Amino acid sequence: MNAITALRYLDRTPEFLVVKGYRNWLGGCATQDPRQWDRLRRLHALRLGETQAGVVVDGLVAFVSTLGRCATCPLRFFPSESCHLCRDECLVLSLVAAIQHGDEESCRLSAGALVCPLRAPETVIAAGDYAMRLKYAGCMLLPIPPLVVSDFIAANPVRHNAPQARTIH
Numbered sequence: 001m002n003a004i005t006a007l008r009y010l011d012r013t014p015e016f017l018v019v020k021g022y023r024n025w026l027g028g029c030a031t032q033d034p035r036q037w038d039r040l041r042r043l044h045a046l047r048l049g050e051t052q053a054g055v056v057v058d059g060l061v062a063f064v065s066t067l068g069r070c071a072t073c074p075l076r077f078f079p080s081e082s083c084h085l086c087r088d089e090c091l092v093l094s095l096v097a098a099i100q101h102g103d104e105e106s107c108r109l110s111a112g113a114l115v116c117p118l119r120a121p122e123t124v125i126a127a128g129d130y131a132m133r134l135k136y137a138g139c140m141l142l143p144i145p146p147l148v149v150s151d152f153i154a155a156n157p158v159r160h161n162a163p164q165a166r167t168i169h
Helices: 003-010 013-031 032-046 050-071 087-101 106-113 115-138 146-155
Strands: none
Touching: 003 013, 013 032, 013 050, 013 087, 013 115, 032 050, 050 146, 087 106, 087 115, 087 146, 106 115, 106 146
16 A cells, blocks of 8 residues: 555544554554553544543454464554555454454455464454444444455565564564
8 A cells, every 4th residue: 555545544533543553552562662552542532532442442452462462473563653554554454344344255364364274263353342342433444345455465475584673473
């Protein structure tokens, strides 16, 4: 996804919260800097209000923690301020959107590209809880069709030997 498209996409509150939440939670885990987790909670509170923010953030934390335990390789993410989206961020967005829209094919493709097959059900359950918390808070992501998910996967294959920037696993 190019920078202009990513910026426009991240102008939407649902996508903004998913990406910024993912980045800030992982950034805090990678650096052990609690300011990133504080930023995550503040961003959600500003967009959703305190009560809804707490519900949604709890779902996000459970989802990303599960994803970190189940990922086939270290999770990748850009710094919070980046105007780009990496492969894993696109797959996280497509997984959550697929669940919200009942798109089983995009869900299967996204989960399969992020985690090993044995851990996919666990990851989809955690993603489903997060997706429904977002939906309940009025944050419905745009659908991402299976063909686009396949393009994310094909254009950015995982290279298990390649050095990775800030990751947890």
